Amino acid sequence: MITIKEIAQQLNMSTTTVSNVIHGKTGEVSPQTIERVEQFLKKVDYVPNISARNLAQNESKIIGFALKARADKYSNLLTDPFVSEIIGGIEETIRKAGYFMMIYISSDTAEIMRHVSTWNVDGLLLFGMLDDDGIRVSEKYKKPIVCIDTYSIEGLKHFTNIGLEDEKGCFQMTQYLIDCGHRKIAFLSDNMKGVDLARFTGYKNALEANGIEFHEEDFFKILPHESQVEESLNELAQRSKNYTAIMCVSDLYAVMLMSKFHDLGVKVPDDISIAGFDDNLLGRLHRPALTTVHQNVKKKGQLAAETLIKIIKGKIGASNQIQLPTRLVIRDTVKKIK
Amino acid sequence: MITIKEIAQQLNMSTTTVSNVIHGKTGEVSPQTIERVEQFLKKVDYVPNISARNLAQNESKIIGFALKARADKYSNLLTDPFVSEIIGGIEETIRKAGYFMMIYISSDTAEIMRHVSTWNVDGLLLFGMLDDDGIRVSEKYKKPIVCIDTYSIEGLKHFTNIGLEDEKGCFQMTQYLIDCGHRKIAFLSDNMKGVDLARFTGYKNALEANGIEFHEEDFFKILPHESQVEESLNELAQRSKNYTAIMCVSDLYAVMLMSKFHDLGVKVPDDISIAGFDDNLLGRLHRPALTTVHQNVKKKGQLAAETLIKIIKGKIGASNQIQLPTRLVIRDTVKKIK
């Protein structure tokens, strides 16, 4: 772990010169000195001490990626391919831009913010935020924040959000179901907030646009916690007898439901049609292959990271609402009826 | 962002005293001073600057998690639920122990090590290492390293590895297949190194233990890259006509293969039996549900992080070969024949 000071000593010059060469401020240094220093740097395999640099410059080159976990979904959250896929997109972008990525998972917003300030992170990527207060707290921190898939934040206008055309995508898929002749269509989700609410709204609007009335009981609420998911699925399967199609808020739930149907001898799509949302591995590998709404998760991660870095560098303002497009992927789980 | 110095000024005392209170070195401070400082700290919401602390103490409290990506598997790596699940286990453990987690993905070992030294990370978790030189390079770095799922590293004895009874698990599953009456059993994998080799060895040994000869062509090599996976799967499906069962090196491949079989009208398990390895979401949700070898991925992550932290704290030595147990999970993809 050699330091600049030591290098300067051994080379019989000042730390400034060494530092200048390291940072390519070559205009001020004589060619032979540059040569000499560069040779030496390579030889001793110099690596800067980032803590010292951070301290001196008051920046960290760290981008924090905070997942706000919800107690009832924690285990789901981390087996969800979505998370690793988005991490992939984020990490790649961050690394290529010369930043570093620190991950923090917590259900406590205050804790997340403490972590952020103690490390003096240059910017924050926030995923899984739902409640208004969470963001409100964060307003006293001055560093840039980019949210991912966040809705319903009061005063959201201060924050950039990278989202998806959730409502539109779900509207289109529901419209497709209706075009296929379905009129009794349920909506499956585990809550009515944020992304799920947007997708639900799309579903409901499509219903209304086609003169189909929505009833309370058309909302199928799944209990995502491990201990309750089974019985929850059983109950829903019973209730589904009154429907010809189910619009699911995610591929995960769509596939879980289809597995349950399989166990009960209900045939998809002959007995009931299923549509998902996300287009991930689960739905692609399931048979019959899942008809679903596609989103590009990796790109979402990349875009979030890119946007944050631009804000950090002052290239763009801190308030952009971006919605990535969706696309219907018609496969084999929706049947045309009549 | 208030500093200790400012606090000391405003309280009219020295930084030492403030620092002592912060660190609970209360034996040396008078009760009323403690009280006064603590009140103030709470009031101003003091957060330490970790860079400064790192610099002063020459430790970072950072644990690096480096994924060594292989070019041909990169996209797989990051959609694999395995990765997010293990990250979950690691992050939780690290956070609870008061450390921080930094993630770095690269195919270049030297780059990983540079990253590690520049941040002065206290310890390194290494996943995806295959080649000997990778580790050998790392030997010049003095900080503790814990590998995950690493085999075939020469001089592995210097490193702790958290692994799995891969060979035993695969032996047992193959034995189960044989007990079910299968004798023509293929093995599906994308390579013959590390974990995959260990599993293959278990398979082969089980064959031999039962007097079944292994032939070169019984090894089904899948090409994992997106562009080739389809044709690769098609070819394998053809070849599988000569077999009654296929032992797959992972649930992912097992499910991919079953999807292909479905498309070709081949019935699992009636026409052919399939066994997987990992017991992840994919296999659990597939129908027929996958018979597979269970491993506890989250626990693997936790154990890796716990072990690393113990080594960092000097509680245990740096050389432990740990193998987590496996367990057969018999579901519906293997048929008893005859």
Added chain:
DNA sequence: TTGTACGCGTTATCAA
């Protein structure tokens, strides 16, 4: 073109 000296926030040593 090169060197000196200081500041970043914290901890640690030693003296008062």
Added chain:
DNA sequence: TTGATAACGCGTACAA
């Protein structure tokens, strides 16, 4: 029980 002060490694005015 408390307070000065040095040290950690780096970047950078400013001086030479």
